[in-house]
Amino acid sequence: MPADDPPADAAHRPAPALSLRHISKSFAGQRALADVSFDVPPGEITALLGMNGSGKSTLIKILAGVYEPDPGGTLHIAGEPVALPLRPAQAHVRGLRFLHQDVGLVEALSIADNFALVDRFRTRGPLRAIDRRAQHEHVARVLAFFGVDRDPGTLISALDPTTRTMVGAARAFQDQDGSTEESFRRNVLVLDEPTASLPAEEVDRVLRTLERLRAAGGTVIYVSHRTNEVRRIADHLVVLRDGRLVADQKLGGLSSTGIVSLIIGQRFAQEANGERPPSRGSGAGDAVLAAEDLVGRRLTGVGLRLAAGEILGIAGLVGCGRSELVRILAGSEQPSDGRMTVDGLPYAPSSPADAVARGVSCVPQNRHSDGCVLPMTVRENLSLGRLRTFVTGPGLLLGDAENADAVRLIADYSVRPADPTRPIATLSGGNQQKVVVARAASRRGRVLLLDEPTQGVDALAKQEIATTIRSLASDGTAVLLASSDFQELAALCDRVLVLDRGAQVALVEGDDITEEKLTLLSTRAQAPAHLKEPA
């Protein structure tokens, strides 16, 4: 535990970049942070860890001035006391920069305009017209540092998720005077799960950028549920559990299981990794869901067969058409060509409701906009799209049955807090994700489509979701799992379809499915064309 008087040894060492003391935060009837104190060493990368709902985002929002902490806490920035609660502008002036998980870029505007929104427009002349050249030069300089090779005039909507993350980070870190390198030394960049939905090779880009920031003297606070990332880049660990600080230490040589054990507070029984569960057949049975020659905006003729009880993985890089394939199968997007069948009968859903009617349900990729109705309660989100199950009499909603079902699902998926009447917006990100998965899985349909189902969920919940997927499959559900986490694919799937720029390049089966092989196959795309194997 740090001493109560942080700047004491300032003479010997540089003062901590941030020094928090006795920070608490209660929401109506619930304590999210309890007396948290720790120092953030300057020029280092500090990983802020904890299970879903442990208070990480809450802490970050207090630093950003979005939430007001309970009275009694203190905060020093670079050795100087600042009054709490902070105002957002104040946090900015003191050099705190944030990248919240929903990156917060305006889709319809260009990269340059998004930069200007949080800083200012460079102007010229007495009329203060926007100086497009100066603006673009400034933005291009910052983008270059963050390894984004895009024109500042590019619209955000044209960017892939990784580039958006990088643009968000670059925007947060742009300096008012343009001398970016210089500003790194006095700034603290705080990133809340920047890699949660990014595939491995893209994660690498983000991590390399953070390492460059550190090399330039910058301080980073970083939230992630992926221990391998943490082991790679973190210098320092701060671990929260139920809103309390349980560890504040150097990373040292801590192993992945060591980190997870710190996080969950008990020894973590790592699932036999690499040891695959017995295969449930290789799609040899009758196909429940089949598709042939699907063509879409990205897809250029993809086909697949999915048998009952099978888990089929979809792997590939960003932009390979993974999510488009899921959307087409789920009826939320229509292919321009191709045929699909469910149980041998033609299947051409014109809406997700049609798909659900045929027994095909889906966990969409974007939790915030597509997964939950944020103003509604957990219960209402759980029963969304399947209220008919709870109806008795002519159109009457049966409150009790709906509630009982919600209580059961909340327990099964360990959603925290276990309160069906809370607005889902007040749940932590990982817990929202559990609700979305629970809803889709509870339909017990013929086919379950999952697009990044474990994004942002902690190690324990991830195992629980994996267990659920397995048991659904052994009950006969055909599962399609699109994931950028190749380890997850290797641990769960009977077969994995690898996509590259809209085409299928490989179908890996059984014991061939390893993280290395999937990585190799999907990055083959980057190699010269003549090295590529035909599908």
Place this chain on the structure above:
Amino acid sequence: MTTSAMEATTEQPAQTPTSPRDAARRTWRKVAGSAMSGYGALIFLILIAATFSVAAPTTFPTWDNAKAVLADQSIPGILALAAILPLAAGEFDLSLGGVLGFSAIFATWASNGGLPWPLVALLTLLLGACIGGLNAFLVVKVRVNAFIATLGVSTLLAGGNLYLTNSSLLTLDSHSFAQLTITRVGGMQVVLAYFLALAVVLWFAMERTPFGRYLRATGMGRDAARLSGVRTGRFLTTAFVAAGALAALAGLLQASRSGSVPPGIGPDFLLPAYAAAFLGATTIKAGYFNVWGTVVGVFLLAVGSNGLTLLGAQTWVTNLFNGAALIVAVAASVLLTRSRTARAST
């Protein structure tokens, strides 16, 4: 703006009482939050009723005045109920005033043309449903912005009115048609019974059935609702069609009750209906467009202008009152929704 200020606008307002103004605003929001989220508008309604009872003891708190207010507000009330259907689904229907006017004129015209009143009623309701269907087609299928689409339809209807009436006052000939609203139940005009019966039906549909739940999901998170298998297009369509039919019912009753319809009838009904709906969203079930809140909203506005009129205030005072009530209602509703959805993303 700063990074975090930007975040604040997309996430949640910062709550930082660093100046007295901030502190006052925060306190106000807390007070408003707890009182308004419960029964604020209802309390306000009772307060102004009490005030007028003291200020105009001989005219305001009388049974006759109460009966008059209740009867006079039934038709605007039905229109306000119509408005909350598309509102709950997240869309504005600006044609509702136009539908009311057009169906009043159509009903009078058809009745004067010799059609028996049940047929007139049926045709009028069908007409309203069809106009709602046209709105739905434009919004759901063609994907025109609802604001513009319904504004356009409303303008079309105004043109239709002038054509049907030759731009002059239309008087109702049929006595039996007028009978539809002259009847009394328990000493009250029957329109009040229509209004309350409708309110009960609509309350049930919106609060107790999957229809209402899905309608709200469509308004609050359309993509998420659609992707989880809710036929959001169908619910939007139903909302527009039902709203059209209800507005037509209001028009039919208006024609029957007043016995004559001016060519410019309709648009004047729109603003009060929305005012009542937004006022309603601040009470009973705060943050949601809801039936009983809307009923309270209707009478809050009505009692305000009724009392002011009895006190001899001029029209502009009444306008001032209605305008202020609308602004306060919408502001309160926005603040409440925001604090309810205080997002804890990630």
